[in-house]
Amino acid sequence: MTIYKDVLETIHMLEKENLDIRTTTMGISLMDCFGRDHRAASRAVYDRVTSCARHLVKTADDVGDEYGIRIVNKRISVTPIAFAGASSTEEWLLYARALDDAAKAVGVDIIGGFSALVHKGCTRSEESFIEAVPYALAETTNLCSSINLGSTKAGINFDAVGKMGPMIRKTAWLTRDNNSFGCAKFVAFANAVEDNPFMAGAFHGPGEGDVVINVGVSGPGVVKTALEGMEGATADEMAEVIKQTAFKITRAGQLIGREVSQRLGVPFGILDLSLAPTPALGDSVAEILEVMGLERCGAHGSTAALAMLTDAVKKGGIMASGNVGGLSGAFIPVSEDQRMIAAAEDGCLTFDKLEAMTSVCSVGLDMIAIPGDTPAETISAMIADEASIGVINNKTTAVRVIPVYGMKAGDKVDWGGLFGSAPVMEVNGFDSSRFIARGGRIPAPVHSFKN
Amino acid sequence: MKAIITVIGKDKVGIMHAVSGVLKDLSVNIEDVTQTIMQEYFTMLMLVRIDEEKTGFRQLQDALDDLAKEMNLSIRIQKEEIFDVMHKI
Incomplete structure (x- = not known):
């Protein structure tokens, strides 16, 4: 049997x-x-989601079983709810409840799309949405939210950026009994993609069709193992191995995604190959950087290592499938990655180094706990920095920071489960408020004028 | 439908007999088989063809799960395509 070695390799990837x-x-x-009738519309939203997704969980589980690959999460993304055009909190909450209830009814742990796209301007309705x-x-409990604040084509909506800090602080306050967990379900984007399957930032973009299946594949552990034992290999040799590994992972994901979509009678959209860590041991992106030769993630050289990793992952993915899309690269959510948590606790990984790394990772500042008393303007300023990295470099960036109510730098917060735990990181204490208060719009960069 | 069965566990008498017995009972044909002992561990790979009109994938999976428990082995069954797509360009 010629595939003997391949079978054992695959099983090793799955089990170990x-x-x-x-x-x-x-x-x-x-x-x-x-x-116009938001009560009727929110009922229609519930009906539509529950009827489209009623077989999603079972079908995905069946396919996973047959191929022996576990599909960990089954999720739903919907059209950005801000398109509903409501005008009061009470009306918006009708939609939030409808989506949350629909997710629970079909057995899905997260539904994304309580979202708005305000990168150029904000309507009055969208202001009430925020x-x-x-x-x-x-x-x-199951609902995730995101707002797109900027794009390379439009620049950055600086008015909306200014609203984010107070909004995030308020969310932290309202969910203070739960370590401000509400903030972990919100992402502030620049250059948001319309077909990203990963939460909390997934939404079904306005350019998409009726219903689609998008698949997110991961596997930092597989890449790490492939690099182990490459002691003395050059950087390009490592990149080659990452590429080959990404190819295999992508192929597996494509097979599963197509099968699920076929059985559900729904078109297959994209495959997002993003190395996404989980709190599980050995499922860490930071550990890949350590295997590459850094003592800890966050040491000088981390940005270069991460850049090479992200790029090689994309190349392997593109070779494997014509449907690669979404964010594809490597995620660096601090609280969800054991070795990143360790690096933050050692003082090796700082907020500023993370910001630098986000210029080459696939998204941005992700799952970072910050002191509960961080001023709203400082949070807006973090978002402005991150959005600028995205807009200028033509990439998606995002901010998911959690100002944990009542906690100070150095404390440890635990959200449990998938979201993990994190040390509260120190942030720059100098004031940014006069800059944020200016509002307006940061003009689109010069390279947006490609036409 | 073609599938690959992987059996891994501590070596003992009768593993191959037991696994092929389950397959015979469910009319599953063995097309290829390879078996070795690696560090005291019995490792067997089987390429089988399932006649879907006679036997459901889930039915076979359940029968193999029962056998795995009974003999204290790890038995996996996976559709063949997964290995093809991952390892061939």
């Missing part, structure tokens, strides 16, 4: 290296549900 399909996300368009987000996050 945590290879899995991280998420099968069903994107559902809600465009035809919206109308005010409603903290209440929606506090009241629901």
Whole structure:
């Protein structure tokens, strides 16, 4: 049997290296549900989500079983709810509850799309949406929210950036009994992608079709193991091995994604190959950097190592599938990565180093606990920095910071489960408020004028 | 439908007999088989063809799960394509 070696290698990846399909996300368009009567529209949203996704979980589990690859999460993303055009918190909450209830009814742990796209400007309706987000996050359990604040084509909506700090602080306050967990369900984006299957930032973009299946594959453990034993190898030799490994992981994901979409009778959208860590041992992106030769993630050289990793992952993915999309690269969520937590506790990984690393990773400042008394303007300023990195470099960036109520730098917060635990990181204490108060719009960069 | 069965466990008498017995009972044909002992561990790979009209994938999986428990082995069954797509360009 010629595939003897391949079979054992695959089984080793599955059993020892945590290879899995991280998420099968069903994107559902809600465009035809919206109308002037928000009570009726929110009922239509519930009906549409539950009817489209009623077989999602079972189908994904069946396919996973047959191929012997676990599909860890089954999720749903919907059209950004801000398109519903409501105008009060009470009306927005109707939609939040409808989505949350629908997710629970079909057995999905997270539904994304309580979102708005305000990168160029904000309508009055969207302003009321931003005010409603903290209440929606506090009241629901399975709902995730995101707001796109900038794009390379449009620049950065600096007015909206200014609103983010107070909004995040308010969410932290409303969910203070739960270590401000509400903030872990919100992402502030620049250059958000419309087909990302990973939470908390997934939404079904307005350019998408009715229903679609997007798949997110991961496997930092597999890449780490492939690099172990390459002592003395050059950087390009390592890149080659990462590429080959990414190829294999992507192929597995594509097979599973196509099968799920075929059985559900729904078109297959994209495959997002992102090395996404989990709190499980050996499922760490930071550990890959350590195997490459850094004492700890965050040491000088971390940005270079991460850049090479992200790029090689993308190249392997593109070779393996014509449907690679989403964010594809490497995620660096601090609280979800054991070795990143360790690096933060050692003082090796700082907020500023993380910001530098986000210029080459696939998203941004992710799952970072900061002191509860961090001023709202400072949070807005962090988002402005991150959005600028995205807009100037033509990449997606995001901020998911959690100002944990009542905690100071050095304390440790534990959210449990997938979201892990994290040391509260020190932030720069100097004031940014006069800059943030200016509002307006940061113009699009010169390279946006490609036409 | 073609599938690959992987059996791994501490070596003892009768593993191959027991596994092929389950397959015979469910009309599953063995097309190829390879077996070795690695560090005292019995490792066997089987390429089988399942006649879907006679036997459901889940039914076979359950029968192998029962055998795995009974004989204290790890038995996996996976559709063949997964190995093809991952390892061939």
